[in-house]
Amino acid sequence: MTLAPELAADTHTGTGLPVPFAVAGTGVHLPPTVVTNHDLSRTLDTTDEWIVARTGIRERRRLAPELATSDMCLAAARAALRAAALGPAQLDAVIVATYTYDQPLPSTSLIVKDALGAVRAMAMDVTQAACASGVHAILLAAHLLQNPSIGNVLVLAADCASRVTRPGDRTTGVFFGDAAAAAVLTRTDTPGAGLLSYDLGSQLSYQVQIPAGGSRLPTSADTLATGGHHLAMDGRAVWEAATTRLPRSITLAARRAGLEPADIDHYFLHQANINILDHTLRTLGVPAERAPITLDKLGNTGAAGMFTALHDAVTHGRLQPGDTYVMSAIGAGFHWGTLCLRHSRTDVSGR
Structure with a gap:
C-alpha cells in the first residue's frame, strides 16, 4: 500500500x-436476549436482506433493562480471570473502556473493581473515544506494565448502545449490540x-x-x-x-x-x-x-x-x-x- x-x-x-507482556486470559459476556433482523423489521422500515447487504449483521444482543454496563463487565472479567488463573486480589489495575458508563459519577471501573474484590488495583476509565476506546485502554495497560510494581492489568471493553439509540431510528437501530469483553495482560519473561x-x-x-x-x-x-x-x-x-x-x-x-x-x-x-x-x-x-x-x-x-x-x-x-x-x-x-x-x-x- x-x-x-x-x-x-x-x-x-x-x-x-521494552518490558514484554502477554495476554494471559480473555473473556466475553453476551446478554441472553437475541434480537434478529426479522425482529427489527417489525418496528423499523427495514428488512433482513437490506441489513445483511449493508452491514453483514444478522442478529445482536440486548441487555436486560434492570442491568448496566458494569454487570456485563463483571461477567466478562470473571471469565478472563479464570482463564488467566488469577484472583482479583492479584490485579494491579482495572481499566474499563466504554462510552455507556453506568452513571457520570462514580466511575464504572471503580464499581467493577469493588464488585470483583480487586482490593489493591488502580481503577481507570477510558471514555469518549467510543469504539476506539479499547485501543487506548490496551496502550495504557502496556505502559503501566513497564513499571516493575505492576504485573497484572485487567482491560475491559463494554458498551450498551441500546441505551443511547433512538427508538425507530433505522440508521443506528440496526447496527448496535450490547456486549462486554475482557483481556488480562501480564508480564512475561519472553523477549x-x-x-x-x-x-x-x-x-x-x-x-x-x-x-x-x-x-x-x-x-x-x-x-x-x-x-x-x-x-x-x-x-x-x-x-x-x-x-x-x-x-x-x-x-x-x-x-x-x-x-x-x-x-x-x-x-x-x-x-x-x-x-x-x-x-x-x-x-x-x-x-x-x-x-x-x-x-x-x-x-x-x-x-x-x-x-x-x-x-x-x-x-x-x-x-x-x-x-x-x-x-x-x-x-x-x-x-x-x-x-x-x-x-x-x-x-x-x-x-
Whole structure:
C-alpha cells in the first residue's frame, strides 16, 4: 500500500515497549436476549436482506433493562480471570473502556473493581473515544506494565448502545449490540513479546455524536424532548473515515515494527460493518481468514468488538506464541488507532 505524503499529519506513530507482556486470559459476556433482523423489521422500515447487504449483521444482543454496563463487565472479567488463573486480589489495575458508563459519577471501573474484590488495583476509565476506546485502554495497560510494581492489568471493553439509540431510528437501530469483553495482560519473561509499535490519530468531527448531557448542553426538558441524548450518526461520514483511516493506521503501525501488513498473522479489528472490514483487508492485501468476524452474530458492540475477535482466536487456539497480531479500531470524534503486538506464552513473572 502506498501512503500519501500527508498521511502522518494527524497521527502519532510510536515504537514498542521494552518490558514484554502477554495476554494471559480473555473473556466475553453476551446478554441472553437475541434480537434478529426479522425482529427489527417489525418496528423499523427495514428488512433482513437490506441489513445483511449493508452491514453483514444478522442478529445482536440486548441487555436486560434492570442491568448496566458494569454487570456485563463483571461477567466478562470473571471469565478472563479464570482463564488467566488469577484472583482479583492479584490485579494491579482495572481499566474499563466504554462510552455507556453506568452513571457520570462514580466511575464504572471503580464499581467493577469493588464488585470483583480487586482490593489493591488502580481503577481507570477510558471514555469518549467510543469504539476506539479499547485501543487506548490496551496502550495504557502496556505502559503501566513497564513499571516493575505492576504485573497484572485487567482491560475491559463494554458498551450498551441500546441505551443511547433512538427508538425507530433505522440508521443506528440496526447496527448496535450490547456486549462486554475482557483481556488480562501480564508480564512475561519472553523477549520480544508485547507491544511492537502503535499508531494513534484523531480529527474533530461531530458526525457521530451524543450532543446533550454535558456542560455545553446540560440535560433539560428540551434535550429530552428533542432526543439530544440519543446517538446521531452520519453513515457516509463513518464509511469514508473508516475506509481511509484504518488501512493507513495499520500500515503505519506495521512498518514502524519493521513489518508489512501481509506479514501480520492475525487482525482483530473493530466489528462495525462487514463492508468496512472487507474494504480494509482488500486495501491491505490481507486474506480474510486472518481477521475473525463476530459482528454477524453480535452487531457493532463498540469498544468490545475487537476484543470479541481476540477472544474468538484465543478460545479456538489460533493465536500461538510468536504470532504477530494487530488490534485496530475507529470511533466517534474521530479517534482511530492500531496496536501491533507479538503473542507470548504466559509464565510466573506477572503473577
